[in-house]
Amino acid sequence: MEKLLVRGGRKLSGDVTISGAKNAALPILMAALLPSDIVTVDNVPLLHDVKTTLSLLQQLGLKTEQLSDNRVSIDPRSLNNHKAPYELVKTMRASVLVLGPLLAKYGKAQVALPGGCAIGARPVNLHIEGLRAMGADISVENGYINAAVDGRLHGADILLDTVSVTGTENLMMAAVLAEGRTTIENAAREPEVIDVANFLKRLGANIEGAGTDTITIDGVESLSGGAYAVMPDRIETGTFLVAALATGGEVRCLNADPDSLDAVIKKLQEAGASVTKGNDWIALQSHGRVQPVNVITAPHPAFPTDMQAQFTALNSIADGTGWIRETIFENRFMHVPELRRMGAVIELEGNTAICRGVERLTGAEVKCTDLRASASLVIAGLVAEGETAIEQIYHIDRGYQAIEKKLQALGADIQRVSV
Numbered sequence: 001m002e003k004l005l006v007r008g009g010r011k012l013s014g015d016v017t018i019s020g021a022k023n024a025a026l027p028i029l030m031a032a033l034l035p036s037d038i039v040t041v042d043n044v045p046l047l048h049d050v051k052t053t054l055s056l057l058q059q060l061g062l063k064t065e066q067l068s069d070n071r072v073s074i075d076p077r078s079l080n081n082h083k084a085p086y087e088l089v090k091t092m093r094a095s096v097l098v099l100g101p102l103l104a105k106y107g108k109a110q111v112a113l114p115g116g117c118a119i120g121a122r123p124v125n126l127h128i129e130g131l132r133a134m135g136a137d138i139s140v141e142n143g144y145i146n147a148a149v150d151g152r153l154h155g156a157d158i159l160l161d162t163v164s165v166t167g168t169e170n171l172m173m174a175a176v177l178a179e180g181r182t183t184i185e186n187a188a189r190e191p192e193v194i195d196v197a198n199f200l201k202r203l204g205a206n207i208e209g210a211g212t213d214t215i216t217i218d219g220v221e222s223l224s225g226g227a228y229a230v231m232p233d234r235i236e237t238g239t240f241l242v243a244a245l246a247t248g249g250e251v252r253c254l255n256a257d258p259d260s261l262d263a264v265i266k267k268l269q270e271a272g273a274s275v276t277k278g279n280d281w282i283a284l285q286s287h288g289r290v291q292p293v294n295v296i297t298a299p300h301p302a303f304p305t306d307m308q309a310q311f312t313a314l315n316s317i318a319d320g321t322g323w324i325r326e327t328i329f330e331n332r333f334m335h336v337p338e339l340r341r342m343g344a345v346i347e348l349e350g351n352t353a354i355c356r357g358v359e360r361l362t363g364a365e366v367k368c369t370d371l372r373a374s375a376s377l378v379i380a381g382l383v384a385e386g387e388t389a390i391e392q393i394y395h396i397d398r399g400y401q402a403i404e405k406k407l408q409a410l411g412a413d414i415q416r417v418s419v
């Protein structure tokens with residue numbers, strides 16, 4: 001078992017290179033099931049979830065090769081299995097993203113139901129309903145989604161009841177090889193959806209409207225191989241910017257996508273930071289004590305739920321009271337009891353966390369409960385007096401490449417230790 005030990009009090013300063021986006025890399029790697037030839041994907045982050053995805057693709061018969069640290073090739077020609085087993089799916093909900101590509105390419109899929117997880121129930125009914133509308137016969141039995149189609153999937157008009165990121169991606173991936181036109185209305189507009197669409201277009205797919213709430217896909221008979229580089233991770237970028245501000249520091253994020261973070265930048269500025277941007281970098285400079293901010297999470301382009309925990313940590317040390325309302329997931333405040341152990345004063349009222357900022361947090365033993373909760377504990381540890389020992393850090397390794405090394409290079413006192 002590993003822990004992170006953080007000694008707070010150092011201002012972060014310098015440059016950090018942002019990795020490829022987890023939430024774009026995972027669907028792009030799954031989409032590599034679709035073409036008829038080899039794809040090479042660059043800027044793939046070194047994350048636990050990426051390893052799980054590659055294991056899943058291998059389980060389905062695909063050949064994968066790690067060409068360098070962040071470059072992977074996938075040969076889908078040896079696809080010979082259609083089962084995504086529970087052992088893999090239970091460690092990573094995004095495994096459900098094999099459902100659409102498998103059905104479109106192989107005509108059948110058996111994918112374990114992801115089940116509930118720490119942040120909420122996270123059902124996949126919209127994925128299933130959409131694929132049924134495209135002609136799939138789907139039953140859910142013994143914890144598995146069993147799906148099959150006679151011949152090719154066909155195009156359909158799909159209106160999503162609620163905005164779903166992986167739901168949109170799963171249906172878009174299925175539709176690229178379906179017969180005829182599919183429209184997805186009330187589609188997710190997240191930048192990662194655009195990245196997946198751009199990858200598919202590189203292989204020959206016909207997709208219009210990704211990044212808007214209506215995506216139109218004209219199915220093609222086959223897709224070719226090709227090469228693509230995953231977009232930078234906007235949530236990792238936002239996390240480093242919050243860490244910089246919390247510590248009163250100055251950080252520039254390189255290899256970033258400065259235009260994917262508007263809602264986060266707005267709140268950082270309200271909290272007192274100066275933010276500057278170039279083509280592929282974004283920098284933050286702090287000025288005095290953090291000001292409290294009010295945040296409501298909502299689908300893109302509004303404030304992302306994946307940055308909520310980090311801003312809860314930021315508000316904990318602000319000069320006044322700020323509140324955070326979570327509207328996407330029903331149980332995404334598991335970091336609050338841990339932050340309280342470090343001296344944060346946070347009340348929970350329904351889906352709102354009211355944070356009364358304190359002058360200092362104090363180091364404590366805390367545990368990660370989910371990916372972004374972990375990031376909030378690291379941020380709190382960086383500003384706390386004394387040592388914070390963070391347990392269950394496998395959560396953080398799901399979504400942050402070498403977080404302690406990147407923070408060390410910015411001057412943080414943080415170590416990974418085996419216990």
Ligand SMILES: CC(=O)N[C@H]1[C@@H](OP(=O)(O)OP(=O)(O)OC[C@H]2O[C@@H](n3ccc(=O)[nH]c3=O)[C@H](O)[C@@H]2O)O[C@H](CO)[C@@H](O)[C@@H]1O
Pocket residue numbers: 023026093094120121122123124125126127162163164165166167188305306328329330
């Ligand atoms: C791998 C990946 O990209 N993960 C992201 C993705 O998760 P994910 O795609 O799982 O999240 P969704 O966008 O689907 O969830 C949004 C809301 O829709 C609900 N819902 C979703 C699908 C469905 O079939 N039925 C249904 O009711 C969910 O319970 C949730 O309340 O988007 C989330 C919201 O931005 C992010 O926090 C995750 O980091």
Ligand SMILES: C=C(OP(=O)(O)O)C(=O)O
Pocket residue numbers: 022023093094306371372399
């Ligand atoms: C919730 C997240 O990821 P996932 O959907 O993979 O659980 C996240 O990235 O914060």
